[in-house]
Amino acid sequence: MSVVDKDAPPLLELIGICKRYLMGEVEVRALDDVHLRIARNEYVSFIGPSGSGKTTLMNIVGCLDRPSAGTYLLNGHNVEDMDDNQLAGIRNREIGFVFQNFNLLGRADALHNVMQPLVYRGVPLAERRRLAAAALERVGLGDRMDHRPNQLSGGQRQRVAIARALVGDPSILLADEPTGNLDTATAREIMAMFAALHAAGNTIILVTHDPEVAAHARRTVTIRDGRIIGDNLHAASGPRADAPAPDAGTSAAP
Ligand code: ADP
Numbered sequence: 001m002s003v004v005d006k007d008a009p010p011l012l013e014l015i016g017i018c019k020r021y022l023m024g025e026v027e028v029r030a031l032d033d034v035h036l037r038i039a040r041n042e043y044v045s046f047i048g049p050s051g052s053g054k055t056t057l058m059n060i061v062g063c064l065d066r067p068s069a070g071t072y073l074l075n076g077h078n079v080e081d082m083d084d085n086q087l088a089g090i091r092n093r094e095i096g097f098v099f100q101n102f103n104l105l106g107r108a109d110a111l112h113n114v115m116q117p118l119v120y121r122g123v124p125l126a127e128r129r130r131l132a133a134a135a136l137e138r139v140g141l142g143d144r145m146d147h148r149p150n151q152l153s154g155g156q157r158q159r160v161a162i163a164r165a166l167v168g169d170p171s172i173l174l175a176d177e178p179t180g181n182l183d184t185a186t187a188r189e190i191m192a193m194f195a196a197l198h199a200a201g202n203t204i205i206l207v208t209h210d211p212e213v214a215a216h217a218r219r220t221v222t223i224r225d226g227r228i229i230g231d232n233l234h235a236a237s238g239p240r241a242d243a244p245a246p247d248a249g250t251s252a253a254p
């Protein structure tokens with residue numbers, strides 16, 4: 001059972017974050033005065049329609065991009081004080097990314113895709129192999145390590161990407177529309193995997209435009225026009241063994 005310690009210092013804290021883009025003469029406010037705290041071991045979804053600023057927010061949280069204004073504290077470190085090298089280092093150690101289109105290396109097999117983040121950390125080859133193999137076992141792909149992406153199904157590719165995100169034991173798993181390119185059954189499998197990872201103690205941020213996907217998280221942050229317009233805690237994810245079937249109970253719906 002995962003427990004969020006409300007008194008612990010937040011794993012990440014955004015204070016008055018703004019991100020502006022100039023499109024010719026016009027200023028786009030992709031993020032506008034965003035305040036947010038996320039504790040270790042939370043499972044949070046960012047939900048909002050296309051263009052609301054979700055990816056911009058994820059890129060800032062993941063240290064892929066810097067805010068135009070405001071303060072971002074990651075694990076107590078002020079990201080503003082870091083140069084690009086330090087930022088790349090913290091990104092490599094603290095963040096595991098999962099993307100809609102998997103972003104795997106097409107010419108490398110599953111094992112080498114998963115080993116890749118460890119190269120930047122200077123982990124010796126034998127250790128890289130051992131850790132990558134263990135991560136692939138965790139996502140149920142122990143028997144597919146020598147397969148290249150084009151020899152794997154969409155769901156298997158996304159599981160390779162999840163193994164790659166996890167291999168360095170990051171503080172946060174960031175997933176941007178991770179089920180966007182998957183069929184419903186495969187999407188369900190991937191969401192079950194995130195639930196298991198959360199139960200095992202991982203901190204997860206899931207970005208989606210789909211309320212059904214967002215409902216798997218314990219906390220939903222709603223974004224509209226670059227602002228947070230809702231922040232709700234709710235009961236556990238998806239269909240549960242102890243819950244009645246969706247059409248079993250009395251429904252208020254007409
Ligand atoms: P979402 O992920 O919710 O679809 P985005 O974060 O991608 O939203 O985009 C938020 C807003 O910022 C949109 O209006 C988008 O057009 C704009 N935007 C995002 N990235 C850039 C960029 N690199 N240059 C200019 N405008 C951008």
Ligand code: MG
Binds near residue numbers: 054055056
């Ligand atoms: Mg997006």
